[in-house]
Amino acid sequence: MTAVLPSLALALLCLLQARAEVPVQPGFNAEKFAGTWHVAAAVSNCSVFLKMKDGMKSSIAAISFTPEGNLAMKLVWPLLDRCQEFELLFQQSGQAGHYVAAQEKRDLCVMETDYSHYAIVHEFQENGPEPSTALQLLTREQDVSPQLLQKFKELIPTVGLTKDMLAILPKSGECQEDQCTKAIR
Numbered sequence: 548m549t550a551v552l553p554s555l556a557l558a559l560l561c562l563l564q565a566r567a568e569v570p571v572q573p574g575f576n577a578e579k580f581a582g583t584w585h586v587a588a589a590v591s592n593c594s595v596f597l598k599m600k601d602g603m604k605s606s607i608a609a610i611s612f613t614p615e616g617n618l619a620m621k622l623v624w625p626l627l628d629r630c631q632e633f634e635l636l637f638q639q640s641g642q643a644g645h646y647v648a649a650q651e652k653r654d655l656c657v658m659e660t661d662y663s664h665y666a667i668v669h670e671f672q673e674n675g676p677e678p679s680t681a682l683q684l685l686t687r688e689q690d691v692s693p694q695l696l697q698k699f700k701e702l703i704p705t706v707g708l709t710k711d712m713l714a715i716l717p718k719s720g721e722c723q724e725d726q727c728t729k730a731i732r
């Protein structure tokens with residue numbers, strides 16, 4: 548046991564260091580970040596995502612904050628022929644712009660945002676059979692400029708992912724925020 552502890556501590560340190568490398572938007576302002584975003588592009592090494600990504604369409608993410616400063620995300624995905632709604636709740640961590648969902652072992656960082664046009668969000672998740680990393684490009688408008696897409700693509704290798712894991716999600720127009728089947732987890 549005593550021999551195991553130091554290496555365990557070291558392993559934990561590696562993990563912490565790995566996360567600390569993800570930059571977070573300096574001076575993150577939750578109030579300005581709240582509201583409706585379109586998920587315009589996503590890149591992930593999650594095997595389920597990789598299998599489905601070519602058939603995926605853009606979804607809507609409605610972000611709000613509780614009085615305690617926790618982040619609530621309502622996602623509306625066009626799945627098969629209907630709209631599915633998912634709700635995720637993240638607790639605030641010690642650092643502004645960094646949130647954790649302890650039960651689902653998810654970790655979310657707002658890497659970069661100008662609040663009015665785009666945001667780049669990093670997610671790390673350990674709840675599946677394998678840990679996975681994802682980056683999402685969120686935009687206020689459904690249209691994405693080539694410059695913004697380029698900026699997003701350049702960030703992909705910095706988080707240990709590759710461009711073949713990228714999905715640029717086409718507009719759907721099928722799902723509005725309010726007309727959904729609820730599938731809250």
Ligand SMILES: *[C@@H]1O[C@H](CO)[C@@H](O)[C@H](O)[C@H]1NC(C)=O
Pocket residue numbers: 592593594677678679680706707708
């Ligand atoms: C995804 O990438 C992260 C970071 O590079 C790595 O820790 C994780 O094991 C990878 N997961 C899969 C399923 O490849």
